[in-house]
Amino acid sequence: xxxxxxxxxxxxxxxxxxxxxxxxxxxxxxxxxxxxxxxxxxxxxxxxxxxxxxxxxxxxxxxxxxxxxxxxxxxxxxxxxxxxxxxxxxxxxxxxxxxxxxxxxxxxxxxxxxxxxxxxxxxxxxxxxxxxxxxxxxxxxxxxxxxxxxxxxxxxxxxxxxxxxxxxxxxxxxxxxxxxxxxxxxxxxxxxxxxxxxxxxxxxxxxxxxxxxxxxxxxxxxx
Numbered sequence: 001x002x003x004x005x006x007x008x009x010x011x012x013x014x015x016x017x018x019x020x021x022x023x024x025x026x027x028x029x030x031x032x033x034x035x036x037x038x039x040x041x042x043x044x045x046x047x048x049x050x051x052x053x054x055x056x057x058x059x060x061x062x063x064x065x066x067x068x069x070x071x072x073x074x075x076x077x078x079x080x081x082x083x084x085x086x087x088x089x090x091x092x093x094x095x096x097x098x099x100x101x102x103x104x105x106x107x108x109x110x111x112x113x114x115x116x117x118x119x120x121x122x123x124x125x126x127x128x129x130x131x132x133x134x135x136x137x138x139x140x141x142x143x144x145x146x147x148x149x150x151x152x153x154x155x156x157x158x159x160x161x162x163x164x165x166x167x168x169x170x171x172x173x174x175x176x177x178x179x180x181x182x183x184x185x186x187x188x189x190x191x192x193x194x195x196x197x198x199x200x201x202x203x204x205x206x207x208x209x210x211x212x213x214x215x216x217x218x219x220x221x222x223x
Contacts, residue, residue: 007039010051014038014069018053022070023205026077032100033073041096041124042066055210058094059117063210065093067156071179071207072097078177078190078204079152081105088148088169090140091156091212095121098133101154108133109147111140113213141214143169150174157212158186167191167199179209 015033024030039050043058043066055065067075076097081087081104089098092112098121102108110133112118118137125133138144141163143153148169155162155178162178170176170193180189180203187203194200 007037007047007050011037011039014051014053018068018070019073022074024070024073024077028104029073029077029100032076032103033069036096036099036103036128036130038069038096040128041094041099043094059114064114064117064213065210066096067093067209071209072100072156074205075154075156075177075179075188076100076104078188079154079175081152085151087152087154088144088150089154089156090143090166092118092121092135093156095124095133095135097154097156098135099125099128099130101152102130102133105152106132109144110135111138111144113137113139139214140212141216142166145169152176155179155212158209159212159215160217162189162191163215167193170199172196179207183208 039047042050042056046056053068055068058064058066085105087101087105087108089110092110098108098110115137118135121135143166149171150169151171151174153176158179172193174193176191178189179186181187186208188205188207190202192200
């Protein structure tokens with residue numbers, strides 16, 4: 001009982017002291033952070049860190065992490081999901097971001113390169129009683145064109161740039177959210193498909209987060 005009370009208090013503090021001050025003000029997103037329990041999605045033995053403002057190592061690959069709660073929440077807020085939306089996520093991790101999106105959208109397809117992580121995410125989602133997420137082990141850098149087009153695409157990590165092949169999988173009016181750039185300067189990037197052949201881009205805030213695997217880094221010239 002005491003452990004549950006401690007987690008409840010930690011969850012409340014996360015929302016009020018980390019997430020809300022980071023301009024996550026959407027009432028539905030804030031409610032989800034309270035009802036979708038993040039401690040069900042952290043790696044084994046790390047429940048005490050579930051609501052701490054930090055990245056948590058996951059999986060077997062170097063640099064694989066569960067993003068900090070405030071970053072996950074703000075990225076979900078930026079997608080502005082609707083109940084009929086069909087969502088693609090690249091980088092399932094432990095499944096928490098997919099869980100948040102599943103509560104707002106009709107269905108989520110989430111791609112994860114790490115087989116062990118994919119299996120753990122499926123178990124986490126089932127334990128949280130979330131059944132409209134399909135977790136697929138796959139290289140998400142090319143998306144899932146045969147399953148598209150999508151109303152929204154979430155890249156749950158950073159990329160050097162967003163491949164055109166992913167943008168092509170958005171419906172007109174669809175949104176893609178990613179962290180784009182090179183350390184030390186990365187920007188949250190929101191790309192909206194305006195028409196069949198045009199997209200608009202906004203970069204409203206900074207966040208340095210680890211790379212998603214599979215995305216090609218640009219060639220760096222040295223003089």
